[in-house]
Amino acid sequence: MNAQVTQRADEIKQLVCRVLEVEESQVGETDLFTDDLEADSMKLIELLAHLEIEFDVEIDEDEIERLVNLRGVYDVLSAALDA
Numbered sequence: 001m002n003a004q005v006t007q008r009a010d011e012i013k014q015l016v017c018r019v020l021e022v023e024e025s026q027v028g029e030t031d032l033f034t035d036d037l038e039a040d041s042m043k044l045i046e047l048l049a050h051l052e053i054e055f056d057v058e059i060d061e062d063e064i065e066r067l068v069n070l071r072g073v074y075d076v077l078s079a080a081l082d083a
Contacts, residue, residue: 002078004055009074015054016073019047029071050078 017024020039033039046068051073054058057080066072067073 001074001080002036005074006082007077012051012073012077013070016047016070027070029074030069032069033067042056042071046050047073051080057081057083 011024013024013027016079018029020033020037020043022037026037033044044064047067048059048061048064051057055077057077059076059080063076063079066076
């Protein structure tokens with residue numbers, strides 16, 4: 001995991017929870033956004049946009065398939081920051 005992602009993991013989780021409109025206590029690293037937290041595809045697109053703005057990176061839209069859980073968010077963001 002990218003050092004910046006590691007340092008800001010709590011902040012990233014807060015952003016995810018804000019976008020998905022769920023409590024932080026409901027979200028573990030492997031909880032599935034669509035199955036466990038009832039997020040729809042529009043929420044995932046919104047999450048992608050927020051990550052791009054917050055971290056000033058461009059993330060390929062195809063990466064949305066990997067935004068299935070918090071671990072996926074960390075991985076996608078790490079890859080974007082390391083590019």
